[in-house]
Amino acid sequence: MSVWRDSPRLLARLWRRDKLSFFGVVLLVVLVLLGLFGAYLPLGDPTKIGTGPRLFAPSWHLPFGTDELGRSFLPRVVQGIRSTFLISAIAVVITAVIGTLLGMLSGYFRGASDQLIARGADILFAFPALLLGLLIAAVMGPGEISVVAVISVATLPLFIRVVRSVTLGVAGRGFVTSAEVAGASSWRVMFVHILPNIMGAVVVQLSYALSIGMIIESALSFLGLGVQPPDASLGSLLRQGSAYLTIAPWLVLSSGAVLSAAIMSVNLVGDAVRDALEPLKGRSLT
Structure with missing residues (x-):
């Protein structure tokens, strides 16, 4: 049985039973498409100053209002979705x-x-993500590359632990022993026999790591260590809006709601994938 052949059928059956997971999938697809193609939609220029009055409240023509420079906040949120996801x-x-x-x-x-x-x-796991962000930003400087490095280092230990755990369970299976007895090299055993059997766990952990990565990116950008102006991410938009929270709360509410929806949708999809692959546990895929 192949994970990739059976997973779509199992996921479709799960989504028909679980409306919340289906909602998460739809929401994630909408956000990803909006981030990918939002620049081609007639939403306006996210960097154009003076589109409307400064700190103008949401209206029909400016659904998310404007920021302190009079820029339409909707295209900036769309740009933030793309940056955070990417x-x-x-x-x-x-x-x-x-x-x-x-x-x-x-x-x-x-x-x-x-x-x-x-x-x-274990050593990497002991370092908090924000401390890593400060250390890496001090060495490499703030920006997207530093954020990528921080997310990779912060999510790597748990990924290694999960993959190691499932590999230990698969490595003792009969089909692995048969391949070793037949003279297969260690690399062939790992990539041909073990890897397909642990891909379910890898995909699930990938989805959870993505949500953690979005949280870390937003936190670092909120601190000014991530995406730099005039570009925007959801975290930097939260930082920008927090300075005007009492007089223009829509800046924080819009970007915060979108960030929460993005993280929630990724987690719901991860739960759906995990539940769909549950029946495959303990079964050989080779």
């Missing part, structure tokens, strides 16, 4: 590649390599 996704993909490789090496070879990788993950 930065978090790039960082999490890097984490997934490195974490999956290290986790499989640790769980399959065990011994000294297992101790080295596991202890290294």
Whole structure:
């Protein structure tokens, strides 16, 4: 049985039963499409100053109002969606590649390599993400590259732990032993026999790492260490709006609501994928 062949059918069945998960999927798709193609929609220029009065309340023509420079806030929120998703996704993909490789090496070879990788993950896990952000920003300077590095380092230890755990369970299975007896190399065993059987756990952890990455990106941008003006992310928009919270609360409410919706949708999709792959536990995919 193949995860990729059976997962769509299982997910579709789950979504028909779970309306909340279905809502999360629809919301995530809408936000991702809005972030990808929002620049081509007639929403206005996110950097154009004087589109309307300064700190103008939401109206029919300016649904999210304007900021302190008179810029329409709706296109800036759309730009923020793209920045937050893109930065978090790039960082999490890097984490997934490195974490999956290290986790499989640790769980399959065990011994000294297992101790080295596991202890290294424990050391990284001990550092708070914000402290890492301050250290990396001090070395590399604030900006998107620093945020990607912080997210990757912060989410890597848990990714390694999850992959190592499931690899330990799969490495002792009969089909792995048969491949080893047949003379298959260690790399072939890992990538042909073990990797397909742990992809379910990798995909689920990937979705949760994405939500964590969005939280970290928003926190760092809120502190001024992430996306720099005139570009915007949801975190930097929250920082911008917090200065005018008492006179223009719509700046914080709009960007905060969108950020909350994005994180919630990613978590709901992760729950849906986990529940859909649950029946596949303990079954060989090769």
